[in-house]
Amino acid sequence: MKLEELDSQLEKNQLSGFWRTRVPSHTTELPYLWKWEPLLDGLLKASETIGIDQAERRAIRLVSPHLPIKSTSHTLQITFSIVNPGEVAKAHRHNMAAIRFVVQGKGAYTAVDGEKFFMEEGDLVLTPNWTWHDHHNESEDPIIWLDGLDGPLIQSLNVLFFEDLEKPEQEITRQTGESLARMGFARTPKQDAVHRRGTPFRYAFKDTYKALKAMGPADRDPYDGTLLRYINPATGGYTYPTMSCEIQLFNGKETTQSHRHTSAALYHVVRGQGRTKVGDSYLEWRKGDTFTVPLWQWHNHENLGNDEAILFSLSDRPVMEALQLYREEAGS
Ligand SMILES: [Fe+2]
Numbered sequence: 114m115k116l117e118e119l120d121s122q123l124e125k126n127q128l129s130g131f132w133r134t135r136v137p138s139h140t141t142e143l144p145y146l147w148k149w150e151p152l153l154d155g156l157l158k159a160s161e162t163i164g165i166d167q168a169e170r171r172a173i174r175l176v177s178p179h180l181p182i183k184s185t186s187h188t189l190q191i192t193f194s195i196v197n198p199g200e201v202a203k204a205h206r207h208n209m210a211a212i213r214f215v216v217q218g219k220g221a222y223t224a225v226d227g228e229k230f231f232m233e234e235g236d237l238v239l240t241p242n243w244t245w246h247d248h249h250n251e252s253e254d255p256i257i258w259l260d261g262l263d264g265p266l267i268q269s270l271n272v273l274f275f276e277d278l279e280k281p282e283q284e285i286t287r288q289t290g291e292s293l294a295r296m297g298f299a300r301t302p303k304q305d306a307v308h309r310r311g312t313p314f315r316y317a318f319k320d321t322y323k324a325l326k327a328m329g330p331a332d333r334d335p336y337d338g339t340l341l342r343y344i345n346p347a348t349g350g351y352t353y354p355t356m357s358c359e360i361q362l363f364n365g366k367e368t369t370q371s372h373r374h375t376s377a378a379l380y381h382v383v384r385g386q387g388r389t390k391v392g393d394s395y396l397e398w399r400k401g402d403t404f405t406v407p408l409w410q411w412h413n414h415e416n417l418g419n420d421e422a423i424l425f426s427l428s429d430r431p432v433m434e435a436l437q438l439y440r441e442e443a444g445s
């Protein structure tokens with residue numbers, strides 16, 4: 114029998130010979146950078162064009178041109194949301210874990226499992242897997258934030274669940290600040306198992322910034338500058354089992370060394386201007402821009418300004434570590 118005949122016979126029976134397959138390997142994904150100006154323009158136009166009731170969320174997704182799916186990376190997704198004064202983005206929950214990082218505005222809050230978490234520029238608010246959340250803007254101005262989700266990962270596992278609350282707003286059953294009081298300091302050794310998925314929490318930027326500034330040269334990482342991880346206060350581990358949130362500061366003209374790892378990261382520029390070398394390309398960034406550093410690509414960061422630069426980031430490192438797939442290599 115000829116090989117072609119065998120192949121076609123197998124194919125008819127939904128079978129495939131291994132001699133048809135090349136040695137498998139990861140695909141090299143190219144990085145991408147989204148400038149702030151066209152995104153902001155799109156958000157402002159959307160805020161005039163689309164009523165908050167017309168869409169589940171008035172959000173714009175960052176879509177990498179280098180992926181087969183409509184997503185920011187193969188595991189994580191970033192969208193930006195705009196909520197006008199007086200608007201409420203109605204309550205729902207899903208088993209995608211999400212975060213909000215406030216980019217512009219103040220005076221809004223996200224209600225998460227019965228507690229209000231107020232939102233100001235630079236604050237990080239967590240809406241973990243399967244927590245009810247609705248967003249409210251009680252200020253005079255629109256508020257814009259970055260949403261980070263592990264949606265692409267959850268969808269690739271085909272395990273996505275989503276539920277609407279019957280009414281647009283959930284009931285407030287906890288004092289504002291209760292999560293911080295219970296989890297942020299000394300706390301009971303009794304752990305609530307549900308908190309291993311992540312804890313509804315707000316990390317205020319004023320505290321984060323103070324912590325960044327309190328770190329000295331000995332704390333500086335050769336690859337990441339001065340870096341802080343937003344840890345799950347219940348476990349001391351990563352923000353979520355699927356996603357790590359981090360923030361890093363580079364002093365004026367600071368340059369980091371090159372490394373690569375099997376986790377992919379999405380960066381948002383909070384302050385300053387610089388560039389990140391990913392593989393052979395340079396991504397030039399300034400405040401408001403967002404960019405990807407795909408997995409296993411050599412990369413290093415450079416603050417081109419004389420003032421400090423701050424990057425907020427999301428990474429899928431917890432997944433890679435949990436599955437024993439995390440590797441890291443230092444550049445020469
Ligand atoms: Fe949501």
Ligand SMILES: [Fe+2]
Nearest residue numbers: 336372374412
């Ligand atoms: Fe890195």
